[in-house]
Amino acid sequence: MLTAQVTVIILLRNIQAAQIAREVDGGVELLGKGEVELILPEELSFTIKSPGPFDGIAKMCYAAQTNSHRKQYYRHGYHNRVGKCPEGTCILLISDEFRAHGLRTQRRGSVVHYQFADYNDDMWCPRLVYNGHQNFTILQVPQAPLIVNGASLPKEQVAQGTNNLKWVIVICALLILLALLIIIVGIWICMHSKKKQTSVKHFHQPSQSRKSHCKTSPAVISPVSSKRHQSRRCVQLNSSNSANNIENV
Numbered sequence: 001m002l003t004a005q006v007t008v009i010i011l012l013r014n015i016q017a018a019q020i021a022r023e024v025d026g027g028v029e030l031l032g033k034g035e036v037e038l039i040l041p042e043e044l045s046f047t048i049k050s051p052g053p054f055d056g057i058a059k060m061c062y063a064a065q066t067n068s069h070r071k072q073y074y075r076h077g078y079h080n081r082v083g084k085c086p087e088g089t090c091i092l093l094i095s096d097e098f099r100a101h102g103l104r105t106q107r108r109g110s111v112v113h114y115q116f117a118d119y120n121d122d123m124w125c126p127r128l129v130y131n132g133h134q135n136f137t138i139l140q141v142p143q144a145p146l147i148v149n150g151a152s153l154p155k156e157q158v159a160q161g162t163n164n165l166k167w168v169i170v171i172c173a174l175l176i177l178l179a180l181l182i183i184i185v186g187i188w189i190c191m192h193s194k195k196k197q198t199s200v201k202h203f204h205q206p207s208q209s210r211k212s213h214c215k216t217s218p219a220v221i222s223p224v225s226s227k228r229h230q231s232r233r234c235v236q237l238n239s240s241n242s243a244n245n246i247e248n249v
Contacts, residue, residue: 020138021153028151030060035137041150044116044127044134046103048094049145051110056142058094061085063135064125078125086137090125092116094142 020034026047028038044062048054061084080090080102093101094114102124103114117124127134133154 021148023153024145024147026147026149028148028153030058030138030141030146030148032141033138035135037133037135037154038148038151039132039154040129040134040148041132043118045149046094046114047147047149048097048112048114048142049110049147050097050112053097054142054144056144057096057140058092058142058146059084059138059140060092061089061137061139062092062125063128064088064090065128079123080125084139088128089135089137094146 020032020036021028021030021038046058048058078090080092082091085091091101092103094103097107097112098105100114103116106113106115116127118127
């Protein structure tokens with residue numbers, strides 16, 4: 001039973017992580033860690049759907065113009081160039097609804113809007129965008145829907161994500177069936193072993209023959225029989241004495 005529960009948990013996690021991002025109403029939702037390519041509008045902005053404070057943080061690296069003509073700013077270093085991001089990328093960090101690194105924050109009702117400041121490229125790494133396409137490395141997502149506004153996924157990436165999800169579901173279903181089969185076989189082996197032990201125990205148990213131990217009780221002589229026996233003895237003696245007297249005469 002525990003194996004089946006663990007397998008189900010792994011299945012749910014794998015299904016969730018099978019796609020790093022998915023298209024939703026209003027843009028692309030970021031789901032988990034990994035690299036993803038997005039087709040973006042002119043401005044880069046994010047939305048977190050949360051009526052109040054949310055748990056977790058959003059952390060991602062975006063492709064940056066490392067060969068920018070503004071090389072003099074690299075002498076002092078951009079504020080969002082950190083070692084946690086791969087080479088040629090810079091970080092964007094959302095800590096909560098009021099704090100973000102490299103983004104301007106604004107609450108709009110039940111959502112929080114985050115805008116990247118493209119015009120302020122003396123502080124933040126300029127984005128590297130080619131025909132509206134930009135690469136991102138997702139490091140962490142909050143426990144609330146994180147949407148890249150107006151974005152979309154390349155068609156081949158959507159198809160690949162769907163195929164990967166199907167394979168994950170098939171493999172996890174096979175794992176569940178295998179776990180159930182192992183449990184059933186284990187129960188059968190256990191029951192069969194117990195039955196075998198019981199039969200062997202009954203077979204080797206020594207049979208106790210019922211022997212009747214009859215004790216010979218001592219003979220009891222009744223008084224009547226004793227008197228008759230004495231009478232017969234006296235008669236025999238008298239007869240013997242009479243015979244002796246006759247012979248003497």
